[in-house]
Amino acid sequence: MDTTPPAPFVEAFRTLEDPRRPGRTLAHNLHEILTIALCAAIGGANDWVAVETFGRAKIGWFRRFLPLVHGIPSHDTFGRVFAHLKPAAFQACFGQWIADVCGKLGRAHIAIDGKRLAGSEDAGAGVTALHSVSAWATDARLSLGQVAVDDKSNEITAIPKLLELIEISGALVSVSVHGLRLT
Incomplete structure (x- = not known):
């Protein structure tokens, strides 16, 4: 066995x-x-x-x-x-794996993800929805920063701006963009 x-x-x-x-x-x-x-x-x-x-x-x-x-x-x-x-089930498993890796490496985990703010769009007034990218310290359960995504742009272009705002040295950073998860 x-x-x-x-x-x-x-x-x-x-x-x-x-x-x-x-x-x-x-x-x-x-x-x-x-x-x-x-x-x-x-x-x-x-x-x-x-x-x-x-x-x-x-x-x-x-x-x-x-x-x-x-x-x-x-x-x-x-x-x-x-x-x-199931996205939530995949995310939970991925989070568990990242936590295990971070623990073994003695590293913090920072998750970066983009979101669309519900209710921020007003088509009648010509206002488009607000999209933002945020960094989340998973162990501390704390938001480290957030930046808005420029109109006519996408999440990927906002990530470098966000990374300039936070301290990531020594951390394991994972990024979820359009359903494809990158670490």
Whole structure:
């Protein structure tokens, strides 16, 4: 019997429900899909085709710790799985994993996320919704800063402005933009 403790990533995502329908052929394990997507995002992938391309380019490395019996999933598989994951459940698992990593590294975790302020839009008056990007110190449960996103811009352009306002040296910073999580 293998007594090796499960990897922190797998353990953190153990409770995440696989959104795919039972009874269908599931060629790829959910943890393989999550691991490849996370590594690809860290490596700069910003869409599902890039995630698949990254996985194929690094398949030898991934096979050192993932079975990958059916190879690297297609970009369509990545897209379908992530589109059907429950965001709150994924966020909770991801947060648990980041907390574990930060604890082992002795680092603080700062989560950066963009939000649209509900009720801030008035179409009749020509007022567009307010979008902002904020930094959250997860351990302290404290907002470290927030900046508004310029009109005709996006969250990505506001992040450098936010990072100039806060002290991040020595911290592990994660960014969630348009459903693709980067760390």
